[in-house]
Amino acid sequence: MNHTPFIWAAYGIGALVLTWCALAPLLRKKAAIKAILEMRRATNERRANHDADA
Amino acid sequence: MNDVPRKNALLLFLHRLGSPPWFYRFAGKLLPWLWAAFAMLASIAIYQGLFEAPPDYLQGEIFRIMYIHVPTAWLSMMIYGLMAAMAFVALVWRVRMAEVMAMCSAPVGAAFTLVALASGAIWGRPTWGTYWVWDARLTSELVLLFLYLGVMGLYSSIEEPRKAARAASLLTLVGVVNLPIIHYSVKWWNTLHQDSSIGVTGSSIHPEMLWPLLIMAAATKFFYAANLLQRSRVKLLEQDIRKKWVLQIPEISNATAIEAQEPGN
Numbered sequence: 001m002n003h004t005p006f007i008w009a010a011y012g013i014g015a016l017v018l019t020w021c022a023l024a025p026l027l028r029k030k031a032a033i034k035a036i037l038e039m040r041r042a043t044n045e046r047r048a049n050h051d052a053d054a
Numbered sequence: 055m056n057d058v059p060r061k062n063a064l065l066l067f068l069h070r071l072g073s074p075p076w077f078y079r080f081a082g083k084l085l086p087w088l089w090a091a092f093a094m095l096a097s098i099a100i101y102q103g104l105f106e107a108p109p110d111y112l113q114g115e116i117f118r119i120m121y122i123h124v125p126t127a128w129l130s131m132m133i134y135g136l137m138a139a140m141a142f143v144a145l146v147w148r149v150r151m152a153e154v155m156a157m158c159s160a161p162v163g164a165a166f167t168l169v170a171l172a173s174g175a176i177w178g179r180p181t182w183g184t185y186w187v188w189d190a191r192l193t194s195e196l197v198l199l200f201l202y203l204g205v206m207g208l209y210s211s212i213e214e215p216r217k218a219a220r221a222a223s224l225l226t227l228v229g230v231v232n233l234p235i236i237h238y239s240v241k242w243w244n245t246l247h248q249d250s251s252i253g254v255t256g257s258s259i260h261p262e263m264l265w266p267l268l269i270m271a272a273a274t275k276f277f278y279a280a281n282l283l284q285r286s287r288v289k290l291l292e293q294d295i296r297k298k299w300v301l302q303i304p305e306i307s308n309a310t311a312i313e314a315q316e317p318g319n
Contacts, residue, residue, distance in 0.1 A: 001180050003114060003115045003116040003180055004115070006116060006119065006176050006177070006179065006180055007104075007115065007116065007118050007119055009176050010119045010122055010123065010172070010173040010176045010177065011100075011104075011119075011122055013169065013172045013173065013176070014122045014126065014169045014172075014173060017165050017168055017169050017172075018165060018169065018277065020165070021161065021162060021165040021281060022277075022280075022281060022284075024161070025281070025284040025285045025287075025288045026284070028288045028292070029284075029287070029288045029291065032288060032291045032292050032295070033291070033305050033306065033309070035295065036291070036295055036300060036301070036306055037306065037309055037310070037313075039295065039296075040301065040306075040310065041313075
């Protein structure tokens with residue numbers, strides 16, 4: 001029996017799962033920073049509108 | 055005489071580690087070194103394991119799956135043990151960082167358990183003639199995966215993060231009973247899975263085959279450390295989204311400064 005496909009499949013699955021595991025927090029961080037910046041922009045706009053009204 | 059300041063320095067370090075802004079900065083500095091150590095050790099181990107280690111006298115080339123299967127299986131258990139220790143600290147002393155780190159360990163542990171199970175199944179096909187048997191070692195490792203998934207599910211099902219972490223920590227502690235079952239399953243029951251080849255007193259593996267395994271085991275520990283710190287930093291950002299320290303991190307303050315300089319602002 002040729003064992004090469006089994007060996008590559010095991011390493012391939014390992015690489016795939018661990019790559020996803022490493023990338024997932026980076027994607028979440030990007031989303032979190034975007035949310036923080038949007039929140040900050042909204043606060044600044046509200047503050048500017050409030051100052052203009054005053 | 056020198057013990058008192060040293061003790062104080064350790065206490066100060068632990069105290070600082072509990073502060074989210076300090077932890078965020080400290081982890082950020084540590085991360086590139088941990089990833090670099092992982093990349094270097096994993097490259098050496100994979101090269102030696104796949105190309106330099108001699109084939110096994112009985113299994114031939116298929117034994118090379120050992121270099122991914124064994125370190126991930128070891129780490130799947132180690133992560134659960136550490137997660138349980140952090141969950142204990144979180145429950146007893148209500149340390150928020152322990153809660154965050156325990157909960158961030160669960161997906162990493164689940165990933166390593168999945169790799170251990172998948173690589174073991176692939177190894178089983180040519181050696182045992184089947185991908186899966188309901189053998190005590192395999193079943194208890196599958197239970198470990200379900201425990202990780204259960205902890206993750208419970209944590210995400212409760213909205214208030216601290217309440218969620220406490221509930222999930224309790225489940226983590228209950229699941230610790232599975233660790234000795236996994237470890238001793240090959241001794242307690244008659245299993246298809248072989249007994250350990252490496253023990254505290256020595257190893258039955260030839261050094262040429264053993265070294266890549268030990269290097270890979272060290273590499274996976276660096277992966278866990280780096281990934282855990284990365285996940286904990288993100289979790290802190292998500293939880294402290296309205297806190298002042300978050301606005302002062304370079305990623306946010308730099309973006310805010312660029313926006314302020316744009317015309318029209």
